[in-house]
Amino acid sequence: MKLSLIVAVAVLALAHGSFAQDATDLQKIGQYFEEMKNKMTQDLTEFMRSQDLTSQAQSLQTQLEPLASQVQEQLKTVAASVEEQIKPMAASVQAQIQPMVTEFQKQTKPKPLLRPPSIMT
Template identity: 65%
Template sequence: MFTSLGAVSVLRTIRGPRVLQKSTIRSKFSCRTGPVPSAAMKFILIAAVALLALAQGSSAQDATDLEKLTQYFEEMRTKLTHDLTELINNQDLANQAKTFISDGQAQLEPLAAQVQEKLRTVATNVEEQIKPMAANVQAQVQPMMENFQQQVQAILQKLMDQTQAIGN
């Protein structure tokens, strides 16, 4: 059990400027149907807060406080059950969304084929224009590369000669 002084220091830590300046905490928890609904996240958060309150409370709580807490958890369980039931009943909405997406995909497939064909035509035209330019650039660069290679070989030969002269 925490003392009330310990609870105050925890609250100061939680409310401290470093914690408040950080970015928000994002949940990566998900289930097989997708991210956890916000109602479930709220319930989990409320349950965690209630458990922390229980852990920090005194051991001499009245029975009425315990009954109120039990009633609160029962109400939260009922609300969560109702919300989840609504979500499950809204599976029809998910089916409508899937139908909408598949219809959109069916409409976009012919357009995608047309765009792909036009891109092939453009790519062919660009390639035909670039090939002669590339050959021209290569013809201009080739003598420069040969000259550069000869200069590098001459420098290396000079360094080898100097190294041999120093070694002797």
């Protein structure tokens, strides 16, 4: 009787341990699926945000292209105007400086070396 009681307790303990292991495995599987769901949600959210940013960037580029060409045309006009104003001033400055440059070049031009008088023997 004692032996059958011990065997019955051992069988119950093994069965209970087996069910406990199954419950732990079941919890791990449930946790794995929960993590997978969270990861997929996060990846999908990031993907949607990046798609939204891409479309916003394209929209912004479409809006700014005409503005950029307008600014470029205005800069060309301003550059031409500045050039027209600077050309006469540059010519005037060059006319004033040219005589000084010519004089400087004359002064810095190498002079011929004097030869010593030749001695006739």
